[in-house]
Amino acid sequence: MAQGDTQDTAAARLKHLNEFFREHPVTGPAVGHAPSRSASAPLSLGTLSHVQASVREVIEHTMDVNPDAPMPPARADAVYDWSREHTANAPEAERQRAETIEYRQYLEHAIRAGDVKVIRPHRCPECRCLGLMWQDDMQRALCTNSACVDRGGFSHTFTLSQLATEHIQRQKNVRRARAT
Numbered sequence: 185m186a187q188g189d190t191q192d193t194a195a196a197r198l199k200h201l202n203e204f205f206r207e208h209p210v211t212g213p214a215v216g217h218a219p220s221r222s223a224s225a226p227l228s229l230g231t232l233s234h235v236q237a238s239v240r241e242v243i244e245h246t247m248d249v250n251p252d253a254p255m256p257p258a259r260a261d262a263v264y265d266w267s268r269e270h271t272a273n274a275p276e277a278e279r280q281r282a283e284t285i286e287y288r289q290y291l292e293h294a295i296r297a298g299d300v301k302v303i304r305p306h307r308c309p310e311c312r313c314l315g316l317m318w319q320d321d322m323q324r325a326l327c328t329n330s331a332c333v334d335r336g337g338f339s340h341t342f343t344l345s346q347l348a349t350e351h352i353q354r355q356k357n358v359r360r361a362r363a364t
């Protein structure tokens with residue numbers, strides 16, 4: 185995470201990806217010379233479509249929940265605040281879905297920038313141990329607890345969507361416990 189970003193949020197992570205893309209534009213398959221894969225390794229042409237798909241997902245969910253929401257902001261990373269503002273009065277399940285999308289995107293943005301450390305603080309949804317490791321080839325987090333295996337003896341693995349759902353659900357339980 186770049187210094188100066190005070191809060192580690194989906195918006196900050198998206199801003200980071202977006203700025204990187206602007207500073208290192210990829211105009212398409214290079215003709216004549218191969219695009220450099222060195223400096224910008226994990227951040228390349230796919231980054232732009234990743235940013236666009238993320239923003240689109242947030243906008244679509246917000247408009248689904250609140251068809252009267254005004255035009256989304258032009259700045260990509262402003263879309264989370266815009267969404268929160270215009271789903272504030274939505275039913276709890278919808279707001280929780282929005283929070284889960286935002287948190288999943290926070291993980292996705294971080295991993296796309298090569299920062300897999302964001303996985304470590306999560307407990308395994310199956311055995312509750314700390315010890316999840318990101319597996320880039322599978323695009324899943326794998327539990328390194330040797331006792332945490334399925335019936336076939338394979339380690340349990342989880343998608344970012346599963347981790348996000350679990351994380352937001354637990355946050356909600358904590359908030360509810362504090363409120364009572």
Ligand SMILES: [Zn+2]
Pocket residue numbers: 308309310311312313327328329332340
């Ligand atoms: Zn486990």
